[in-house]
Amino acid sequence: MGVNLKEIAERAGVSLATVSNVVNGYRPVGEQTRRRVQQAIDELGYAPNLSARHLRRGRTGIIALAIPELNNPYFAELAGAAMREATRLGYTLVMEDTAADRAAELALAGGSHRRTIDGLIFSPVRLSREDVLARTSDTPLVLIGEGVYDVPYDHIAIDNIAASHVAVRHLVSLGRRRIAFVGAQFGDPEGARSGDRDGVHAGAREGVQAGDHRQSAHLRLRGYREALEAAxxxxxxxxxxxxxxxxxxxxxxxxxDLLARDRPPDAVFGYNDLVAIGALRAIAEAGLRVPEQIAVIGIDDIEEGRFSNPTLTTIAPDKEQIGRLAVRSLVARIEGRPISPPADVAPPFRLVARESTLGGRRLVD
Known part of the structure; x- marks a missing residue:
């Protein structure tokens, strides 16, 4: 037989209601009292029946994280952070890979899982602002990623323009003057894009179906352009x-394609680390040296970049914080605790300078 709350109350010398408040977080409890209750819980080996607790509240105890690419290291690392926080808060996190498919994203936004999950953390790619505003599902929603803004939902994403400024300033500080941006999308509002040379960019015309100028690629390109002009x-x-x-x-x-031109770049700013790692491969194929002839920087700080040769300089978003904030925000909405109105939250990021811009040989960090 498992330990019950009455036994914990007797061991701690407090009321059953006090134990319930500590275990369920209903009301604040004095620190000394909370410690006594926690000591009794530890001594008796109490483990709450989370499924029963959620069922009593009319919930499933399950939340979902919907991302466009499960095999993308950035999303995999972010998912790990979210899963750890969900477990800590007594929820089970399930994954949904939308494959960046508009129909799948619309179905999720419309509440296709509303009877099986308590809430959704969602990183849409193909949805426009209007798609999200048209949502009628009452399932709590928290957005991550940079696809949509100005909607009545919590939205957690780094400041892409500021991150691009830092990346470009780093390259400029190293004396680079012909800095390429790799990862622009057709439909870019700046009108800045290279042509379809030799089929290199085949299929890119379908790249951002929603065409929203707030897409992360457009924001990072905007930051790149602003940083060049500032320099x-x-x-x-x-x-x-x-x-x-x-x-x-x-x-x-x-x-x-860029290296085949008459005036190739002396630095590359990749939309993300995966793009930058692909760039490193092309530079190696061409027999050029990194960073002596071409410096390379990305965004995401995925683990692969710490082991590439050379190691990759990157802009590192705080993925742990993004995952934790997303889960905490969603659980607060689910449980109806006093919370602030929906807001855009910009977690911190930092420059991690490695061999692809600084040269030399550095130990894996």
């Missing part, structure tokens, strides 16, 4: 490479 460097559309997706192969093909 007194000209913006050259020929140094902006469009990609079909944001993977290693996309970076590889785009760099092959």
């Amino acid at each position: 007194g460097l000209p913006f050259d559309p020929a140094l902006v490479a469009t990609t079909a997706q944001f993977g290693r192969r996309d970076g590889l093909l785009a760099l092959r």
